Amino acid sequence: MIGVELVKLARRPRTWATIGLLCLLPTVVAVFLATTRISPPPGQGAAFLSAVLQSGSLYPAAALALVLPIFLPVAVAVVAGDAVAGESSQGTLRYLLVRPVRRTALLGAKLVAIVVFVLGAVLSVAGTSYVVGVSLFGAGDPVAVVRALPEVTGDDGGVAGTAPAGGPQSTSGPAGGQVGGSDASSSGGGQPDARDSSAVDPEAARERAQSSVSSLSGEALSPADLAARLLGAMGYVVVSMLGVAAIALFLSTVTTSSLGATLGALAALITSQVLVSLDAASSVTPYLPTRYWLAWIDFFRDPIFLRDITAGLWLQAGYVVVLMLAAWANFTTKDVTS
Amino acid sequence: MTVGAGTTGGRALRWAVVVLVGALLVGVPAAIAARPGSAQADPDELRDRIAASADVPWTGYAEARAGLALPRIPALSDVTTLFSGVTRLRGWYAAPDRARTDVLTPVGERDRYTTPRGQAVWDYGAELLTLVAADPVVRLPRPDDLLPPALARRLLAGTAASDPATALPSRRVAGVDAAGVRVTVADPETTVGALDVWADPATGLPVAVEVRARGVADPLISTAFGELEQGPPDPAALEPRRGPGAGVTRSPTSDLFGVLGRGDGASLPDRIAGRDREPPEEDFPALGQYGTTLGQLVAVPLPADLAATLLGGIDRAGAGRTLPVEGQGAALETPLLTLAVVRSNDGGRAWVLAGLVPDAAIDAGAADLLAGGAA
Numbered sequence: 001m002i003g004v005e006l007v008k009l010a011r012r013p014r015t016w017a018t019i020g021l022l023c024l025l026p027t028v029v030a031v032f033l034a035t036t037r038i039s040p041p042p043g044q045g046a047a048f049l050s051a052v053l054q055s056g057s058l059y060p061a062a063a064l065a066l067v068l069p070i071f072l073p074v075a076v077a078v079v080a081g082d083a084v085a086g087e088s089s090q091g092t093l094r095y096l097l098v099r100p101v102r103r104t105a106l107l108g109a110k111l112v113a114i115v116v117f118v119l120g121a122v123l124s125v126a127g128t129s130y131v132v133g134v135s136l137f138g139a140g141d142p143v144a145v146v147r148a149l150p151e152v153t154g155d156d157g158g159v160a161g162t163a164p165a166g167g168p169q170s171t172s173g174p175a176g177g178q179v180g181g182s183d184a185s186s187s188g189g190g191q192p193d194a195r196d197s198s199a200v201d202p203e204a205a206r207e208r209a210q211s212s213v214s215s216l217s218g219e220a221l222s223p224a225d226l227a228a229r230l231l232g233a234m235g236y237v238v239v240s241m242l243g244v245a246a247i248a249l250f251l252s253t254v255t256t257s258s259l260g261a262t263l264g265a266l267a268a269l270i271t272s273q274v275l276v277s278l279d280a281a282s283s284v285t286p287y288l289p290t291r292y293w294l295a296w297i298d299f300f301r302d303p304i305f306l307r308d309i310t311a312g313l314w315l316q317a318g319y320v321v322v323l324m325l326a327a328w329a330n331f332t333t334k335d336v337t338s
Numbered sequence: 339m340t341v342g343a344g345t346t347g348g349r350a351l352r353w354a355v356v357v358l359v360g361a362l363l364v365g366v367p368a369a370i371a372a373r374p375g376s377a378q379a380d381p382d383e384l385r386d387r388i389a390a391s392a393d394v395p396w397t398g399y400a401e402a403r404a405g406l407a408l409p410r411i412p413a414l415s416d417v418t419t420l421f422s423g424v425t426r427l428r429g430w431y432a433a434p435d436r437a438r439t440d441v442l443t444p445v446g447e448r449d450r451y452t453t454p455r456g457q458a459v460w461d462y463g464a465e466l467l468t469l470v471a472a473d474p475v476v477r478l479p480r481p482d483d484l485l486p487p488a489l490a491r492r493l494l495a496g497t498a499a500s501d502p503a504t505a506l507p508s509r510r511v512a513g514v515d516a517a518g519v520r521v522t523v524a525d526p527e528t529t530v531g532a533l534d535v536w537a538d539p540a541t542g543l544p545v546a547v548e549v550r551a552r553g554v555a556d557p558l559i560s561t562a563f564g565e566l567e568q569g570p571p572d573p574a575a576l577e578p579r580r581g582p583g584a585g586v587t588r589s590p591t592s593d594l595f596g597v598l599g600r601g602d603g604a605s606l607p608d609r610i611a612g613r614d615r616e617p618p619e620e621d622f623p624a625l626g627q628y629g630t631t632l633g634q635l636v637a638v639p640l641p642a643d644l645a646a647t648l649l650g651g652i653d654r655a656g657a658g659r660t661l662p663v664e665g666q667g668a669a670l671e672t673p674l675l676t677l678a679v680v681r682s683n684d685g686g687r688a689w690v691l692a693g694l695v696p697d698a699a700i701d702a703g704a705a706d707l708l709a710g711g712a713a
Contacts, residue, residue, distance in 0.1 A: 305428065
């Protein structure tokens, strides 16, 4: 059943158009940034947009920040809102249910398909923006970050072997590191300057990449560290979308209009966004689905700040449980006439 | 077509399950958070223990809420935003000269490291590490002052020993069963009405603070830990770091009062608004501290251009009160903190005057500054 839903998802041109549009926004922003080199003033605009001018390997994080507030939730609401209501309005739902299929299982399969969609969308955004970022802004060494990914994910198949084709280092700043209270301005931080060494040595390439990206707290990030934090942030963004997906999926079982379900979910999100920013509503903000959306940036602090991330995970889990239960309560006893 | 047992009873039962699970998910965490504390401590003893808690190390996260609603004034925006809204703080505290405070924003952070050799400020947005030689003791408020331990100790130090301490109901804050004490401030020369502090009765570490102004029902500043671990912090977190490619700069002081206070203090009288001037700190001869209690006034001479900027800023914000003095004076007033800029009629002399004091003290102080500086 899950397979059927996934095939259905993959066969829809709309799925790919949505993902393409999601990837387009960060690309457009990157082109403007790269041609003008005008970044938003510090502390304003989307996160990481000024930092990417130094190293494009941070651009996936900036891209997530760009699509997270509106584009991604809209895409999720469209797909999830259509999940049941779409079948209903096309008249395919009753044929679907004529098969010996449990309605609960159908709901579960729909949810899995939506999660796969979100995962695919986030991975595509991160992947394209990494390529775009590195090619437009350069990176300390893009290959080092890519090679570090297997170290993080546990699959070490790609680490050994061939020489990396190290990209030109775009930043010229001296290597960062610990700075004493009194002796900081004397030198460039004491790390060996790897710029002159050949790009063939993976170790040197890694060190070079290390000297180009920093956490929000000023700690230099190794490629493995950066890759791990990016993966963490991407995972968190995927989970953050589950609440929207659950709201839209529940509404999708209530109405036969997928547009209605999508708009209903978006209305819930906008309400949540408004209330989150309202001090007077502080008593309910911990329960709002968008409350901890921005916590993914805490992966880039040093030490990683887990408080809001953990709260966000529990919150999304709560929304999924309650709304999927509601969808189940509504859908399993619903008269399907269309 | 109906699939499954679509009876009304089954449907009601299903929805009952939904409502029950929803209520549990909302209610259980709320009930755990709201469960009353049981800690008890003698209020006077607790107050002494809080005052002596500077050597208690901790690591934690705190949120401070301030409702002073100051308008945004150029050159003072750090202070005005600090007192109008929520400040999110992460802290590592090993000793008074070994600490770090991060101010978290949605797109970055600003970290202040205190080391035995001085302070270092890391600004992610500006990609700059500033090494600060020294800040004066008397200075403009900054975010790390809003951490519960810092705020409690600083403000309690300004109360009189005769101010009565009463017990407050205990509260659970960040996993600590904290005992509460209210110190009611008797001094009519300050706007601070009472300080409510909740602290760990075992160590005396303040975990929540509420500052109340005279005649205002709700606390104007409230700060509390959301996460707290007592014990020495990770030493690695206390080392200042400079991001790759970021700049480093040195500054004698990071505080506006500190910068101004390094100038010439000749225009500061010995006594204003009935308060005697304290001996000036070394390196900051132009920093005028009048009094040592909560009702103290701070006066600093201003250069003409900055005075014009500040007066213009207060004027544009439309929230200032014009002072009844011989000269120009405008005050930004809140029920707690007042910040005034005073300038002589010829524009030659100007001061900034601040304190947790009522209007009358500001007016008298401004008049004394104009009169005394001329003599």
